[in-house]
Amino acid sequence: MRIVTWNVNSVRARLPRLIEFLERARPDVVCLQETKCLDEAFPLDPLEDLGWSCATFGQKTYNGVAILARGRIEDVVRGLDDGVEDPEARVISAQVGDVMIVNAYVVNGQEVGADKYRYKLEWLNRLRDFAARRCVLDEKGVVCGDFNVTFDDRDVHDPALWHEKILCSTPERRALAGLTSLGLKDAFRKFHEEGGHYTWWDFRTKGYQRQAGLRIDHLLVTPPAYESLRACSIDLAAREGPGPSDHAPVIADL
């Protein structure tokens, strides 16, 4: 099963690029983040016409997540289901075939020390607890999305520049490690131990042209999914050409 995570930075603005990617990469499951639209504005018709089932959890203007699948999407849960008041649409999960899929758009956090930063750390702990409830460790499961956190300095183009900055600070990395502590493993690192592989490049500083990026989009997988992993790669072609997202898709084959 080919599973993709991709922060599309508006599904409506990115629809031509999304369709091009679906036809080229031929995934089975696609987890989208930052869809940036209400469910009624999601481009359901063109995607269903191409054979995709869609489960959406959106809001106006910001955030928003969706799961696309060639097969049946079952047992959909929207949100973290922990009783906390939360108006932001950041996580959707569902069973697709024999794989539990959890798709998350983690809070960005703005800057270290900001209110949004503290909220990010709390939110990552809530995501960890949700993943623990939602995934059975001896079955196949994938917790993926835009985590807005690097694992370590191998994921950073300029570690000195980013030292203890947002997306790279020690508390954020500890909170991300809370998910791997459950027994989930970073799919990409199974195949690529070296640094220099990135999934996001800042538009503002022309990061892609400078190869100045960060690896912040991840697939964390349960042990059976990890054992069955055959490949994991970053689709740089989707970050090139006209009108790309600022993130590239990450593709895992299991």
Place this chain on the structure above:
DNA sequence: ATGGTGGATTTTCCA
């Protein structure tokens, strides 16, 4: 400390 670009929505917020 600031600005650069891009998206949604509305001359500003968020990333």
